[in-house]
Amino acid sequence: MSFKTLMVAVSATAMIAAGASAETLRWARAGDSLTLDPHAQNEGPTSTFAHQIMETLVMRDHSGALVPSLATEWAPSEENPNVWVFKLREGVTFHDGAEFDSEDVVFSLNRAMTPDSDYKELLASVKEVRAPDKYTIEIETDGPNPIMPNNLTNMFMMDKGWAEANNAVKVQDYEGGEDTFAAKNANGTGPYKLVSREPDVKTVLTANENYWGKDEFPLEVTEIIYTPIQNAATRVAALLSGEVDFIQDVPVQDLERVAGTDGLDVRTAPQNRVIFFGMNMGDADLGSDSVDGANPLADVRVRQAMSKAINRDAIKQVVMRGQSAPAGMIAPPFVNGWDEGMDASSTTDLEAAKALMAEAGYPDGFTLTLNCPNDRYINDEAICQAAVGMLAQIGITVNLDAKPKAQHFPLLSNLETDFYMLGWGVPTYDSEYIFNFLVHTKGEKYGSWNATRYNNPDLDAKIVALASETDLPARDQQIAEIWQVVQDEQLYIPIHHQVLNWGMKSGVGTIVEPEDSPKIKYFTMQ
Amino acid sequence: MFAYIVRRMFQSVIVLLVVGLVAFSMFRFVGDPIDNMLGQERTQADIDRLRTELGLDQPFVVQYAKFLRGAVQGNFGVSYRQGRPVSTIIAERAPATLELAFVSGFLAITMGIALGVFTAIRRQGIAANVIMTVSLIGVSLPTFLIGILLIYVFSVELDLLPSFGRGETVMIGNWSTGFLTASGLKALILPAITLGLYQMTLIMRLVRSEMLEVLRADYVRFARARGLSDRVINFRHALKNTLVPVITITGLQLGSIIAFAIITETVFQWPGVGLLFINAIQFVDIPVMAAYLMLISVMFVTINLIVDLLYYAIDPRLRVDARAT
Numbered sequence: 001m002s003f004k005t006l007m008v009a010v011s012a013t014a015m016i017a018a019g020a021s022a023e024t025l026r027w028a029r030a031g032d033s034l035t036l037d038p039h040a041q042n043e044g045p046t047s048t049f050a051h052q053i054m055e056t057l058v059m060r061d062h063s064g065a066l067v068p069s070l071a072t073e074w075a076p077s078e079e080n081p082n083v084w085v086f087k088l089r090e091g092v093t094f095h096d097g098a099e100f101d102s103e104d105v106v107f108s109l110n111r112a113m114t115p116d117s118d119y120k121e122l123l124a125s126v127k128e129v130r131a132p133d134k135y136t137i138e139i140e141t142d143g144p145n146p147i148m149p150n151n152l153t154n155m156f157m158m159d160k161g162w163a164e165a166n167n168a169v170k171v172q173d174y175e176g177g178e179d180t181f182a183a184k185n186a187n188g189t190g191p192y193k194l195v196s197r198e199p200d201v202k203t204v205l206t207a208n209e210n211y212w213g214k215d216e217f218p219l220e221v222t223e224i225i226y227t228p229i230q231n232a233a234t235r236v237a238a239l240l241s242g243e244v245d246f247i248q249d250v251p252v253q254d255l256e257r258v259a260g261t262d263g264l265d266v267r268t269a270p271q272n273r274v275i276f277f278g279m280n281m282g283d284a285d286l287g288s289d290s291v292d293g294a295n296p297l298a299d300v301r302v303r304q305a306m307s308k309a310i311n312r313d314a315i316k317q318v319v320m321r322g323q324s325a326p327a328g329m330i331a332p333p334f335v336n337g338w339d340e341g342m343d344a345s346s347t348t349d350l351e352a353a354k355a356l357m358a359e360a361g362y363p364d365g366f367t368l369t370l371n372c373p374n375d376r377y378i379n380d381e382a383i384c385q386a387a388v389g390m391l392a393q394i395g396i397t398v399n400l401d402a403k404p405k406a407q408h409f410p411l412l413s414n415l416e417t418d419f420y421m422l423g424w425g426v427p428t429y430d431s432e433y434i435f436n437f438l439v440h441t442k443g444e445k446y447g448s449w450n451a452t453r454y455n456n457p458d459l460d461a462k463i464v465a466l467a468s469e470t471d472l473p474a475r476d477q478q479i480a481e482i483w484q485v486v487q488d489e490q491l492y493i494p495i496h497h498q499v500l501n502w503g504m505k506s507g508v509g510t511i512v513e514p515e516d517s518p519k520i521k522y523f524t525m526q
Numbered sequence: 527m528f529a530y531i532v533r534r535m536f537q538s539v540i541v542l543l544v545v546g547l548v549a550f551s552m553f554r555f556v557g558d559p560i561d562n563m564l565g566q567e568r569t570q571a572d573i574d575r576l577r578t579e580l581g582l583d584q585p586f587v588v589q590y591a592k593f594l595r596g597a598v599q600g601n602f603g604v605s606y607r608q609g610r611p612v613s614t615i616i617a618e619r620a621p622a623t624l625e626l627a628f629v630s631g632f633l634a635i636t637m638g639i640a641l642g643v644f645t646a647i648r649r650q651g652i653a654a655n656v657i658m659t660v661s662l663i664g665v666s667l668p669t670f671l672i673g674i675l676l677i678y679v680f681s682v683e684l685d686l687l688p689s690f691g692r693g694e695t696v697m698i699g700n701w702s703t704g705f706l707t708a709s710g711l712k713a714l715i716l717p718a719i720t721l722g723l724y725q726m727t728l729i730m731r732l733v734r735s736e737m738l739e740v741l742r743a744d745y746v747r748f749a750r751a752r753g754l755s756d757r758v759i760n761f762r763h764a765l766k767n768t769l770v771p772v773i774t775i776t777g778l779q780l781g782s783i784i785a786f787a788i789i790t791e792t793v794f795q796w797p798g799v800g801l802l803f804i805n806a807i808q809f810v811d812i813p814v815m816a817a818y819l820m821l822i823s824v825m826f827v828t829i830n831l832i833v834d835l836l837y838y839a840i841d842p843r844l845r846v847d848a849r850a851t
């Protein structure tokens with residue numbers, strides 16, 4: 001049998017197995033899912049992959065709106081404002097045939113709250129999860145939590161019986177040292193079932209014949225072959241040569257090449273990620289600057305001058321090849337609290353910037369070190385290089401220190417940087433998430449990504465109070481007030497919102513999701 | 527003899543220990559794994575807890591001692607990135623790298639010797655000069671560029687060979703092989719050429735210059751005077767005497783083919799230990815990095831040990847020295 005006839009035979013067998021319309025989607029992106037254990041790693045490629053196999057109570061559609069998934073409806077309890085009630089979908093089964101009910105939800109949420117879980121912060125306010133009956137769930141929080149459902153969009157449901165039978169009750173823990181069953185196997189309710197998995201090499205999924213949403217979603221892809229391809233040039237070559245059908249993370253310099261190739265398309269959409277600079281404004285003196293005995297960044301006029309010196313349009317045109325949206329606030333446009341006026345507020349004005357510098361007492365500028373990652377965001381190092389040149393125009397001599405992310409981010413957690421680049425995505429689509437991590441004073445529980453040393457107890461109190469404000473209009477008002485302070489203080493220098501690029505065969509139909517998290521059940525194939 | 531072997535073994539162990547110590551003292555400069563391991567929603571408390579749990583708050587000497595204690599029992603710890611035992615992961619990945627290294631080593635030796643002999647015999651020919659010129663590319667172009675060029679020509683433009691991966695593999699016991707399927711063999715071609723090109727040109731140039739030397743030797747001239755055919759002179763007498771230094775170099779190069787497959791594996795997404803190592807560096811997966819570096823140093827130390835022992839067997843002067851001291 002020649003190779004070709006063998007291939008025909010193989011694909012014919014596959015057709016028979018999968019019904020009349022067998023469509024395989026060969027999908028590649030830079031990284032692999034780190035683990036199939038749904039609560040062990042809160043990381044983009046890992047949860048994106050889990051979404052194909054497992055499901056959450058609520059999920060987001062393409063526009064970012066919350067839509068029903070395993071829960072059909074949800075609302076705060078009428079008797080107790082601290083309780084959210086979820087009605088579960090009936091008649092749903094796991095891949096192994098076990099029935100999905102409230103017992104599994106209680107188990108999964110409790111599992112996600114254990115110390116080894118990477119999702120426990122999102123459930124930090126949860127006091128108890130109860131199952132009054134087979135298809136109802138009550139989540140009690142330690143105070144009213146108006147955005148509880150927003151925190152559940154990556155909270156995957158496991159089968160309690162399966163976990164117990166396979167010694168997977170505990171979240172995978174690194175110290176334990178043993179290979180956990182749940183890291184390599186999965187039993188979800190989702191549209192695709194796991195067929196085989198070789199970490200970092202290839203994972204094969206096949207359509208779940210008994211999926212509850214068979215009639216609701218296109219589900220035209222019947223088989224998924226997922227291969228991580230780390231090297232960007234190789235990934236693009238694989239798409240160009242037709243070895244894969246769909247790639248994420250198309251490098252900006254290859255966009256035209258892909259879009260200009262017959263039979264291939266690039267789809268673009270704004271991403272849920274904003275890129276900005278942070279500054280050490282809290283310390284009395286900086287270690288990395290040329291000014292002795294004072295901290296120039298403590299002066300809001302200096303921070304404003306720096307923001308005015310950055311030409312975001314030039315960065316967009318030259319560094320990003322048009323693939324970015326200049327930003328004026330550190331919230332992506334999908335997020336509750338985003339304000340069009342604020343996001344358009346960043347202007348370039350060198351004269352005003354120089355005047356502000358002079359007013360602040362630094363007419364001749366000063367020297368500063370900028371810490372920048374070089375393997376985390378799109379063209380991160382090039383953006384920093386551009387900023388160095390722009391800041392030099394108002395007399396600030398910036399020494400660029402670009403490092404791999406594994407070395408860059410510890411500088412932020414250890415407060416060893418005075419001027420740094422950071423990018424931020426908002427999975428809850430609510431400003432509170434931004435405030436908790438980036439605005440609140442750095443402490444044990446809040447502000448873990450805030451390396452500005454900003455300390456404003458009044459603002460901190462307002463941020464903490466957001467968590468239990470159930471009156472949504474009043475809450476939005478408070479969010480707007482907090483944003484006003486953040487903007488007035490020029491706490492951060494926003495640069496731009498990243499743009500997502502997916503490359504695919506022209507026959508593949510999909511809408512690019514701002515989370516960079518494709519859900520294959522929505523894909524159509526022609 | 528026995529004392530010599532023991533002394534050499536002892537020295538090898540010291541080399542290994544020093545390599546490990548240097549590696550561990552370097553890991554702190556690679557970065558901090560904590561940020562990669564915890565999600566965006568981590569608090570300072572999480573960071574501190576995980577750091578203590580993994581023992582990363584301890585001085586590197588203590589971490590190294592802990593690693594050694596596990597390593598002598600065959601336990602290299604659990605990968606931070608994959609959450610699975612490092613020994614299992616390396617065992618899974620090793621066949622891919624070894625098969626690639628074997629094929630490219632084989633290509634390099636056969637092609638290198640054949641072309642070397644050819645260019646030596648037809649020293650003035652056009653073909654030989656073209657080969658010599660082209661071989662400069664093999665020595666001077668970086669591996670990743672050759673890989674990308676091959677992908678561009680043979681995958682994107684000509685659509686002949688796969689640009690990434692190993693194709694279909696077949697499991698034989700614990701060994702996954704790509705030798706038994708058509709797609710597996712096709713997938714081997716480009717990475718094997720990329721990885722072996724440098725070694726091939728090296729061997730070719732070595733064979734050529736040795737061969738030219740030998741062809742000028744008296745016994746070749748004598749053979750010619752005896753009226754032996756060119757074939758017999760070139761291949762029976764000249765080539766055989768050329769091969770002694772070639773074998774020495776090839777042995778050492780085989781080690782570096784395995785050790786430096788990293789770049790080729792990254793370009794072709796070849797699922798071997800080199801790609802594993804690159805991923806480990808980016809993630810600061812200390813257990814994997816440590817195990818890989820130890821493994822590579824064990825390999826080199828073993829090769830050197832064997833070479834030393836062979837010298838001892840071959841060269842009587844070493845024996846005399848050993849007795850004198």
